[in-house]
Amino acid sequence: MSDQTETETETETETSARIPVASPDLGGNEAAYLAECIRDGQISSRGRFVGRFEAGVAAACGVAHGVAVSSGSNALHVALRALGIGPSDEVIVPSLTMIACGNAVVQTGARLVVCDVDRATWNVCPRSLAEAIGPRTRAALLVDLYGRPLDPAPLAVCAARGVPIVEDAAEAFGARASDGRAAGAIGRLAIFSFYANKIITTGEGGMVLTDDDELAERARRLCDMWFVPERRFFHPEVGYSYRMSNLQAAVGCAQLERAEALIARRQDNAVRWRAALDGIPGIALPAPPAPGSRHVHWMFGILVEERAGMDRDRLAACLAADGIETRPFFLGLHAQPCYPDARRLPCEVAEDLGARGLLLPSGPALSDDDIARVAAVIRRAGR
Numbered sequence: 001m002s003d004q005t006e007t008e009t010e011t012e013t014e015t016s017a018r019i020p021v022a023s024p025d026l027g028g029n030e031a032a033y034l035a036e037c038i039r040d041g042q043i044s045s046r047g048r049f050v051g052r053f054e055a056g057v058a059a060a061c062g063v064a065h066g067v068a069v070s071s072g073s074n075a076l077h078v079a080l081r082a083l084g085i086g087p088s089d090e091v092i093v094p095s096l097t098m099i100a101c102g103n104a105v106v107q108t109g110a111r112l113v114v115c116d117v118d119r120a121t122w123n124v125c126p127r128s129l130a131e132a133i134g135p136r137t138r139a140a141l142l143v144d145l146y147g148r149p150l151d152p153a154p155l156a157v158c159a160a161r162g163v164p165i166v167e168d169a170a171e172a173f174g175a176r177a178s179d180g181r182a183a184g185a186i187g188r189l190a191i192f193s194f195y196a197n198k199i200i201t202t203g204e205g206g207m208v209l210t211d212d213d214e215l216a217e218r219a220r221r222l223c224d225m226w227f228v229p230e231r232r233f234f235h236p237e238v239g240y241s242y243r244m245s246n247l248q249a250a251v252g253c254a255q256l257e258r259a260e261a262l263i264a265r266r267q268d269n270a271v272r273w274r275a276a277l278d279g280i281p282g283i284a285l286p287a288p289p290a291p292g293s294r295h296v297h298w299m300f301g302i303l304v305e306e307r308a309g310m311d312r313d314r315l316a317a318c319l320a321a322d323g324i325e326t327r328p329f330f331l332g333l334h335a336q337p338c339y340p341d342a343r344r345l346p347c348e349v350a351e352d353l354g355a356r357g358l359l360l361p362s363g364p365a366l367s368d369d370d371i372a373r374v375a376a377v378i379r380r381a382g383r
């Protein structure tokens with residue numbers, strides 16, 4: 001994923017201030033905690049902020065264990081390997097997601113199975129998921145896409161068929177499913193990403209969460225080269241150098257202190273986007289979340305319909321010309337050339353959403369003026 005401070009969309013004719021698609025809010029204790037790390041010489045994964053951050057995130061989600069990891073992508077790899085997934089297994093992933101999901105499956109040696117997403121929720125399609133389950137299915141890696149927690153229907157499919165869920169909650173810190181479970185508490189294992197543009201950040205970073213003592217222990221060993229306390233330099237399994245540093249965790253602890261405020265601002269952004277874009281012909285807004293659930297709107301997505309009088313890329317270009325940065329929806333895993341051996345179910349919905357979806361600026365610092373300016377450009381662009 002590209003950096004949060006990229007300037008690719010800046011143009012020479014730009015007159016007003018640039019609106020980035022996302023920018024972190026580091027205005028709390030981040031600098032003070034980092035200074036503490038430097039002062040005490042605690043900069044590796046041995047420092048005290050790491051345990052504090054793990055416990056804080058786990059507690060926020062109501063989960064027993066958190067294992068800090070160097071990135072969300074590595075957390076996915078660790079979660080799958082903790083489950084014992086390897087060659088001869090299959091793992092199902094919905095098409096519309098970040099490439100990290102497919103890569104994690106391939107890294108274990110298992111076969112990637114790509115299923116479609118749902119037209120209304122944009123998350124996994126329960127029918128396609130059910131169809132994808134086969135005798136070698138060992139897990140479903142399901143995504144809380146753009147901050148929308150998983151809906152009851154796909155969870156019921158996995159429960160009925162006995163398929164363990166690995167929840168990719170990278171974009172959904174603070175979200176809650178309609179049964180009250182927090183994002184991060186929905187699967188056998190779950191992961192977060194704390195990349196700079198996520199709900200809370202450590203710059204680069206991630207975490208594996210689980211209630212299962214044994215899976216947590218395996219995840220911890222996997223992140224630390226599978227060193228064992230009993231015997232020096234003796235490694236029963238292959239592990240990785242995926243630890244999070246104390247510097248990253250220090251930033252994470254400061255973010256966690258303000259997490260509710262950061263989440264509230266994203267939810268507030270979504271309410272303001274809805275009001276500002278309501279009634280613009282051909283601009284479809286995200287479906288409301290399932291009753292009783294909490295959507296954290298990591299990014300606010302819109303769909304450009306045919307009657308808008310322009311396609312998605314044309315709208316993105318108009319916004320870019322005005323200094324407004326956007327992102328297209330993910331290009332689906334079904335369309336990725338890097339997975340020649342994947343088993344692909346028909347993915348018409350992911351294909352369609354991927355071509356028409358656009359993510360609007362959604363960071364915690366977005367002002368009313370920013371939103372009004374973007375809405376005005378969208379209104380004008382379609383004429």
Ligand SMILES: *Cc1c(COP(=O)(O)O)cnc(C)c1O
Pocket residue numbers: 001071072073074097098100101143168170171193194195204205206
């Ligand atoms: C960001 C993200 C990841 C990967 O996280 P990194 O920390 O960037 O490695 C994985 N899955 C989804 C859905 C994401 O948005």
